[in-house]
Amino acid sequence: MRNDLPPRPTGAVRTRLLSVIGVAVVGVVTGSLLIWHAQLGDMLGLAADKEPVVSSVSAPAVGAPPATNLATTTPTRRPTHSPSTPSATPTTPKPPKKTVHKPTREESIDGLSPKLKGRLTKAIAAAKAAGVTIRITSARRSAAKQQRLLNEAIKKYGSYKLATRWVLPPKYSAHVLGKAVDIGPAAAMTWLNRNGWRYGVCRRYDNEPWHFEALTAPGTKCPPREPHAVAKAD
């Protein structure tokens, strides 16, 4: 009896085991198929996502599809919210997105003479405190760059004499010496024209509202403006 009984349960166990194994195998196979499908879907999805991103970057005026906009805006919102981690919020003030334009050496005050650089630094800080951003468009220029600008001006204005009202030859240019700065935008020009004398920085020419030099002692009146630049006789 004891010998007869075991086969029945083992047979039942075998069938159960087989069915369990079968189910497991089917499960694994279907699971792997699902994963494979999902991966394939991801690959296709990624491939489909890449195209609108590139097109929206290269041609922003066309208008990207709304689905990709949602997809791109959702992940950026997640880290900025994060109310559960208050310490992470002040450390991530999202500054890198605004720094699109990297200033060149000509657009920085680094190449300016120590006198103009020091005065301009103070003026820029004071303007900022007053809510005005002074942007350097051109400070120190190489002689080669100055010559290029002059050549372009001669083509534009038709003669050397007229061109030098706007662009002096390298050997006479205050920009080449690091003693002149061009700024923008218009609000900054207006502010520095009004307040530059406090820092010894003055607008020099009537025809160039963007051009400033260190023409007076800080806190004293700027000299009268000149109508335009004049190239000295060679």
Ligand SMILES: [Zn+2]
């Ligand atoms: Zn200038």
